[in-house]
Amino acid sequence: MAEAAAKKAPPPKPEPPPPVVGPVSGLEKVIKSGGFAVTAELGPPKGVDLAVVQKKVAILKGWVDAANVTDNQTAVVRISSIATSALMVQQGLEPVMQMVARDRNRIAIQSDILGAAALGIRNVLCLSGDHQTFGSEPGAANVYDVDSIQMLMILKGLRDDAKFAGGTDVEGGRPPLYLGAAWSPDADPADVRTLRLAKKVRAGAQFVQTQGIFDLPAFKLEMKKAGDMGLLDKLAVLPGIIPLKSAGMAKFMRKNVAGISIPEDVIQRMEGVKDGKEEGTKIAVEMIQAVREIPGVRGVHIMAIEWESKVADIVGRAGLKKGP
């Protein structure tokens, strides 16, 4: 009787993979140890010329704790974020791999995340993604199987529960991830921007990078709201810093980029000078020094769009790092 019962018993389930113990990345380490993190953006090229990436890596190394790799930003096809991030790991510049919900369903997302983690990528920024009508393939089918908050939940589940979204087990090893998201404190509708941040934190966001901040009082107010909601104990906020080049650029962004609010006095300051780039840099450095004082701000995210060479200048002048 006992033999028959033993024959019918299912094979023992494999042991779940060991839990992930942080900090899993250099970025997480800096933040957890109370340091002031610096991140910047690295835009991948539209072809396979990896020398472009190597050049940008050389420019940023030593000036940032990690660099974000955009994921077909503005829906313009570029070499993939995962490939670029893997290359950066090899070259010794820690990536923050951006992943958008626009182009991949949950199968591809989970598969790519496992691949990324296996290749040494640790920081992932979960985003909805700019709509495909903006970009180079406006006729492409829309995926958006999940949104950025659901993506955070799924990645957290892979790491913390060793479970895929559909409930099956992750085998062999959990992806050690440091999970991030975006926050647009100045965006519409104003009522819910902090409520939505709270959702992101509950879903698994450990750090957020914000849209470019130019309105300090408004940002301070949003940070206070976030603090009052108890979010800042578990969340590192890295405000976005966009160095302006001209008054024209400032006016363009104010008019056309959602979630960016530029006060009139900043515009006037830019209009009143000959060297717009220098003034823009000064403003960026001042903003960094100002946001550093706000409780809950644990670093900055410098978005020098296609101007990676400016990052070293800003970081140096703000006294954040001394270079490689």
Next chain:
Amino acid sequence: MIVGEQKPFEEIVKMIDGHKRLLVAGCGTCVSVCFAGGEKEAGVLASMLRLQAQQSGRTLEVLEQTVKRQCDPEFLEELVAKVDSVDAVLSIACGCGVQFMAERFAKKLILPGLNTRFIGVTLEQGVWSERCAMCGDCILDRTGGICPVARCAKRLHNGPCGGSSGGKCEVGKDRDCGWALIVERLKSLGMLERYSEIVPPRDWRTSRDGGQRSVVREDLKEQGKFEPR
């Protein structure tokens, strides 16, 4: 209702090229309400086709007939006589009508004269707007009666995204941000706390993603089953 728009005339002319005897089949329900494929529209289109043929020196005879709906078998029977007598049919019903006619009249070429656009509502005369994406698992109770699948360009379930601006969607200032509308509505209903609930990933199998869908009501089957002659 289903909202459609007639295909550009040039496209229709190309489609019917080579046929000498054509039936323009209109539909009296949804596409009549949006003035795209009803009796009047069938009449106008038939006249335009006759005129175009005459001007280009081609022989073309065009018949017209509009039935109440092309998606219910009993109404298609009314078309039998005319359909039998033509080379091809230009149906200006929605895609369902065109296909159902093709199923009923298997040996006859049925051409689509309409681009079926969406399920929507009439905002004012001449303006129709999409409202339902037929996801198959309605969550309008959670979103104050505003659909995030149909009205958010990214079908976010925990929106809005960072592209929402002044209540408008980043895709175009001509369309509202679905989530801005949802937030306003939840506020006015005193239900804003529902906004903070995380909506988990959806099972899209009830939507188009699961493949062609059917609804079967066993309790209604075999009663009054319609048999074509």
